[in-house]
Amino acid sequence: MSGPVPGERLVVIGYGPAAHRLVERLGRPGPYAVTVLGAEPEPAYGRPLLTAVLDGTLPVRALRLPEPPPGTALRLGVRAVSVDPRRRLVRTSDGAAHPYDRLVLATGAAPVLPGPGWARDADGRLAPGVRPLRTLADAARLASGSGPVAVVGGGVLGVEAALALRRRGRPVVLVHRGPHPLDRHLDARAGEAVTGRLRALSLDLRLGRTVAAREDAGAALALDDGSRVEAAEVLLCVGARPRVELARAAGLAVRSGVLVDHRLRTSAARAYAIGDCAEPLDGGGYGPDAAPGPTGRVPAGGFASAWDQAETLALLLTGGDGRHSGARGVLRLKAPELDLLRVGTTAGADETVVLGDAAAGRYARLSLRAGRLTGAVLIGLHRAAAGVVRLHQRGEPVPVDRLALLLGEAPPYEAGPPPGTALVCHCNNVTGDALEAAWRAGARTAAALAAATRAGTGCGGCAEEVRVRCEAWSGAGTREEAVS
Known part of the structure; x- marks a missing residue:
């Protein structure tokens, strides 16, 4: 990629954490005249910390990210409605036109919502009391409520949200169609450990169940087995899909997300994509719930990967060299009651180490190849987490005493810098x-x-x-x- 020409116009569509990181890393004074188009009226905030608003740990203002560099033209509450790659022009909901020399799509992902039925009114809008958890406004509305809540969906967000609401003192029922919570991330034995821990925390789990109808004027849910859940508030946590409508209408190559190469370039000249809306050409989406792509590879995803993409793109846009590898694949549940870490993959392992301690609510699974860690799942073993992540990311040999590693009794710093x-x-x-x-x-x-x-x-x-x-x-x- 050639370096920028001073004064080039850079338009960023979206103002979530990935876009914020990009603009922050470009700095000021920088080589671009930067315009950011944010559909939400709020400035950028730490979306992964929304559950901290639910339990009252953090006030809304604490999630806001620092102001963008001076000189950034920030347009909040303005939605991009079309992109013309040939004319290099973005049109917005306020009737304005924004010409660009380079374009970055950071449109994020939208929550998956049920089709017509129990969750929607006749006009297709979400029924009163039914909402997703995707924005600061969603979190603030939930945090101000009281009474029982039904959380539909037992993935990462569903479990984190259910625990956050429980910490706030609200009765919570978690309805999940899978055999155990987090079933896309955990094997059956790890799932049993998580299920036991959640039930010990007074979460009412309805596993292998789906919602069939809403009853009693919205005060209860009827499940597919005929049972009922008494809750006037329903939180939908059934996944998210990349926002690709704008890119698709502009003729960009799209699969489930906007397709990008290792330099984050889309199929349109001088247009890039980062964050949840982006999908690598050789794999699945970058998000934590990504499915394998055509090559069978599931790239590292989530918030950390989005920030990595933003930093890589900032380097490339300022004349540097680099590529995004998607190598950071760490999932850490954000809940003090349930310490859970998943890193890497079990694929290609020639050694597996399993530790089960049901009485203490602990479980571990290490997958190794040639003495090095390819993947791990840790539950209730927080003292081992930092060492396991380090071993995986640096590709260092795993200590011979596997049990001491898992119990956090033998730090794995056999080489390299000291722990601090x-x-x-x-x-x-x-x-x-x-x-x-x-x-x-x-x-x-x-x-x-x-x-x-x-x-x-x-x-x-x-x-x-x-x-x-x-x-x-x-x-x-x-x-x-x-x-x-």
Whole structure:
């Protein structure tokens, strides 16, 4: 990719976390005149942290991301209605036209909604009390409610949302058509461990069930087995699909998402795509629920991957060189009651290590090839999580004492930098040393550490580790003060 010509017009469609990261990394003064078109009236915010609004951990304002660099033309509440790749022109809902020299599609994904039936009125709109969880407005409305909630869908978002609402004191019923929650991510034995833990947390699980109808003027759901769920509020968490309507109408190559190569280029000249709307040519979508593509590869996805794409594209747009590999595939459930980590894949393993401890609610599965980690699932083993992620991402040999690794008793730092320099927050490149330095400088709570270092303000996957470290340092500090 050739470098930019000073003053080139860059139009970004969408203003979620991926678009925000791109604009932030381009910097200012930069080589482009940047215009950002955001369909939501809100400025960019940390979408993965919406469940923290549900349980009251964070106020709405805490999710907002920093202001874009000075000089960025930010158009909020404005929707792009058409793209003309030949004329290089974007038209918007307010009647304006935005010419561009380079275009970035960051349109994200839309929640999957049920077809005509129990969830919709006669005019096709969602029925009162039925909503998805995709925007800040969705989270704020749910957080202001009371009474029982039915969460439909037991994927990552459904489980996180159900636990967040339960922490807020609301009775929750989780309806999931699969055999166990998170069945797209976990094998049957891990699913049993998760199911047991959720039931111990007073979640009412209706597994292998679907909603057949809404009854009693919207106050209850009838399930396909004839049972009932008493709940006037229904949260839909049944998946998301890339927003590709704009790209498809413009003639860009689209499969389930907008097709991009390893340099994030679409089929249209000088047009790129990042985030949930993008799909690699040689694999499935980038999202955490991505299905295998034509080659059978499921690329790493989710929020961290979107930020990686944004940083790669910023480098390319400013004349640098690079490619997006999608190599970071870490799923960390954002729920303090259920510590769950999944990394990599079990494909191609020549050794499998399984640890099951039903009484303590712990489970682990390590998949290795030639002594190195290809994938792992950890439940209730938070002390092992950082080491396992590091081993996977660096391709380092797994220690011979597998049990000590899983119990967190033998740190896997046999080579390379000491533990303090290992990343805790991958989204913001925050190390353990940086966190400890901030704590010693006075940031003595998890919230204060997040404000000082931005750790936990990305995907939120490290929030529990930040909290645990903060508590450990606080305990150690109290003991030191008592001794002195």
